Amino acid sequence: MENHLKAVKQNKKIKISCIIPAWNEEKRINHVLEVITDFNLLDEVIVVNDGSTDETAKTVQKYSSSKLKLINHHSNKGKSAAILTGINESSGNLIVLLDADLIGLTTDNITKMVNLVLNKNYDLAILDRAGDRNAIWGWTNCARFFGGERCFWREDFLEVGISETNGYLLEVMMNLHYLSRNKKIRNIYCDNLYTVHQYNKYGAFKGYYNYLKMAIKIVREATIIGFIKQIKGIEEDHHYFIEYQKLMSRIITNDYINLRKKLTIHSRIKELQLRFNFEELQDFSYEKCQELREKLALKSQKMINYLSKLIKL
Numbered sequence: 001m002e003n004h005l006k007a008v009k010q011n012k013k014i015k016i017s018c019i020i021p022a023w024n025e026e027k028r029i030n031h032v033l034e035v036i037t038d039f040n041l042l043d044e045v046i047v048v049n050d051g052s053t054d055e056t057a058k059t060v061q062k063y064s065s066s067k068l069k070l071i072n073h074h075s076n077k078g079k080s081a082a083i084l085t086g087i088n089e090s091s092g093n094l095i096v097l098l099d100a101d102l103i104g105l106t107t108d109n110i111t112k113m114v115n116l117v118l119n120k121n122y123d124l125a126i127l128d129r130a131g132d133r134n135a136i137w138g139w140t141n142c143a144r145f146f147g148g149e150r151c152f153w154r155e156d157f158l159e160v161g162i163s164e165t166n167g168y169l170l171e172v173m174m175n176l177h178y179l180s181r182n183k184k185i186r187n188i189y190c191d192n193l194y195t196v197h198q199y200n201k202y203g204a205f206k207g208y209y210n211y212l213k214m215a216i217k218i219v220r221e222a223t224i225i226g227f228i229k230q231i232k233g234i235e236e237d238h239h240y241f242i243e244y245q246k247l248m249s250r251i252i253t254n255d256y257i258n259l260r261k262k263l264t265i266h267s268r269i270k271e272l273q274l275r276f277n278f279e280e281l282q283d284f285s286y287e288k289c290q291e292l293r294e295k296l297a298l299k300s301q302k303m304i305n306y307l308s309k310l311i312k313l
Contacts, residue, residue: 005041005111005114005115005118008118008119009041009118014092014093014094014118015043015044015091015092015093015094016041016042016043016044016092016094016095016096016114017042017043017044017045017046017086017087017090017091017092017094017095017096017154018036018042018044018045018046018095018096018097018098018110019046019048019083019086019087019090019095019096019097019098020032020045020046020047020048020086020097020098020099020100021048021050021079021082021083021086021097021099021100022047022048022049022050022052022056022060022082022100023049023050023051023052023056023076023079023082023100024052024053024054024056025052025054025056025059025100025101026052026054026055026056026058026059028100028101028102028103028196029047029056029059029060029100029101030059030062031102031103031105032098032099032100032101032102032105033045033047033060033063033068035105035106035107036098036105036107036110037063037065037067037068038065039107039110041107041110041111041114042067042096042110043067043091043092044067044068044069044090044091044092045065045067045068045069046069046070046071046086046089046090047060047068047069047070047071047100048071048073048082048083048085048086049070049071049072049073050073050076050077050078050079050081050082051072051073051074051075051076051077052076056100057070057072069089071085071086071089073085077164078164078165078166078167078168079148079167079168079170080162080163080164080165080166080167080168080169080170081164081165083097083162083170084162084163084164087154087157090154092154093153093154093155094114094117094118094151094152094153094154095150095151095152095153095154095157096110096113096114096150096151097148097149097150097151098110098148098149099148099149099195101195101196101201102129102149102193102194102195103131103193103194103195103196104190104192104193104194105193106192109127109149109188109190109192109193110151112125112188112277113125113126113127113149113150113151113188114151115277116151116186116188116277117151117152117153121184121186122184122185122186122235123152123153123156123178123183123184123185124150124151124152124156124174124175124178124183124184124185124186125150125151125152125185125186125188126144126145126147126149126150126185126186126187126188126234127147127149127150127187127188127190127193128144128147128187128188128189128190128236128237128238129143129147129149129190129193129194129195130189130190130191130192130193130194131193131194131195131197132144132147132195133238142227142230142231144187144234144236144238145171145172145175145230145234146171146172146218147171147187148171149193150171150174152174156178156183157174159177160173160174160177161173161177162174167217168214168217168218169217169218169221172218172221172222172226172230173221175230175234176222176226176229176230179229179230179233179234184235185233185234185235186234186235186236186237187234187235187236187237187238188237189236189237189238189241191241198210198211199211237276240272240275240276241276241278243272244269244272244273244276244278247265247268247269247272248269250265251265251266251269
């Protein structure tokens with residue numbers, strides 16, 4: 001898929017910029033930079049050090065990639081301000097946003113986001129982190145709306161009207177703006193992707209207090225109606241991903257009654273792969289499905305021939 005997207009980029013003269021806002025992330029940002037600094041799909045990577053008081057800037061400077069650019073805020077201005085600085089300094093017409101504290105990020109995660117937007121299937125793609133579903137608020141199924149890992153067109157973002165003072169409201173403001181203009185948004189569930197939660201960074205009291213403040217601001221901005229719009233309007237693939245995993249497990253463990261049932265499972269796997277771009281395993285190829293159909297047809301024909309002989313007798 002990566003090679004295909006490179007070709008699409010070249011044909012359409014598209015440049016992709018990756019923006020990473022960071023505040024006191026010296027211990028974590030290296031996990032992200034190790035993945036993306038040599039990732040050929042990205043044309044430039046801009047880290048905005050938002051007034052960090054630790055060694056975040058020095059950690060970034062250790063990476064010698066020619067496409068990596070570090071911008072320093074002299075004071076902490078907030079997430080929205082850092083992202084705006086990054087976008088204003090970027091040259092790409094397609095933007096990828098990444099948080100600096102991700103754990104488990106792969107180039108495949110980014111490729112899936114870019115694929116959905118670059119090919120015009122969706123206007124905004126958001127990674128749905130498995131770690132958020134395991135957190136204390138995971139049962140609400142709303143954390144998927146506010147993921148910081150996003151891909152979108154620069155011109156669409158500039159229409160949202162984000163200001164430097166919007167802080168952690170950037171994500172919800174983007175979602176509601178896109179939905180109000182009938183733009184398509186898609187979550188991509190990533191079972192490998194986690195983030196370091198606030199209560200792990202700052203301790204239980206301060207961590208939960210920070211989340212409470214964020215939650216109050218987000219609820220006020222979105223309102224109940226806004227949450228309903230996001231639930232209905234943002235397409236997700238999580239439950240299909242779980243179904244996909246179960247079906248693959250059944251094939252691998254030979255958990256099916258007969259050849260016909262195996263073919264049904266294979267067909268459903270292919271359907272989910274095509275619809276949601278789930279990883280395709282060699283055993284679930286189109287050729288494999290065709291092979292099963294031929295075996296089933298041969299088996300059926302043998303049964304028909306056998307019954308025909310019995311009737312003649």
